[in-house]
Amino acid sequence: MSIRNGLLALLADQPMYGAQLRSEFEARTGDTWPLNVGQVYQTLTRLERDGLVDQRGEDEEGRTTYGLTDAGRAEVERWWSEPVDRESTPRNELAIKLALAVTVPGVDVTRVVQAQRTATMRQLRDLTRIKSATVTDGDRTQLAWLLVVENLIFAAESEVRWLDHVEARVARAAGSASPRAATAGSPEPATQRQAPVRTARGLR
Template sequence: MSIKHGLLALLREEPKYGYQLRGEFEEATGAIWPLNIGQVYTTLTRLERDGLVRAAAEPVADDGRSRYEITDAGRAELAVWFETPVTRESRPRDELAIKLALALAAPGVDVSAVVQRQRAATMQSLQELTRLKRGDREGEISWLLVLESMIFAAEAEIRWLDHCEAMLLRHRGRPAKPPEQYAEPAADPAEANR
């Protein structure tokens, strides 16, 4: 997730304070990805350094807070972000896939138990997300889009865990390849004598 681009999107219409940006970000995403106010101000500092935002013409409120506004360069950056599809390579590493791969490589780990615990946790999360969807926020399309994305991701994770479990069952009982199968083949003695 790009906090940088999220803040630029929220600044697109009018200058805002950091706390205002945090509140609007959380409102738009249903507070599913809460932002630390320190993240907001650190990101605003970087955006200002990179020329993507600047202090607003009337920057300071009575309580000393500064407002930020998007620059032309920031608008161009935001336009490119909206026009560029998110690629699988640009997403964060999948911790669950890495965890299962390493569990298979680590002696003594019950991989089936790891899969079962994850399935139970993901199913519980899916149930909570489904309950949220039935809430009274049906008119808030941005929140619903985020929520449904998380529901689809949880459903996909459960299907993938089912697939992992089926693969484990198919491969259970098969002998592991002996280490010598991974070594370079020995030179043919007849070739060595030539």
């Protein structure tokens, strides 16, 4: 997630100082990606170096405000118009963990999957409750927060489906295991697992 472009987008609205940028960024994304104020100022320093922002003086409390240059405004317009790059694959800790789990002897992969599914389902229920309690009423900040929550809900639902897939693949790969091992590692019925996901979708 590009902090750089996020800060530029906020500065397209009006000049701001560092702590204000952090506050606005967190408010508009529902505190999902909290920022350190030092990180904000480091990013501003790089943006100023690259000619995308410049200092606009100090406010009444002595805080330096920053605004977009013409190049910075063009960069924001480019960001809005271009799709997010998916060519570079981000590191996914869960995918790495399970990829290693199936190759390391002695790891109970089914147990790892089931523990993760339980945690993801808990997150999904929490997100669904948050969504149901969110009222926009024309408030664009609340709408922004709702979109973030819905993105997290979709991601959690997708992760649950992927974990089901992983468990099924592992079970097929271990088809020669003993009946006892197969019973111990068998997933709960799909209808029981998927019910909470359907409930979450039904609230949308």
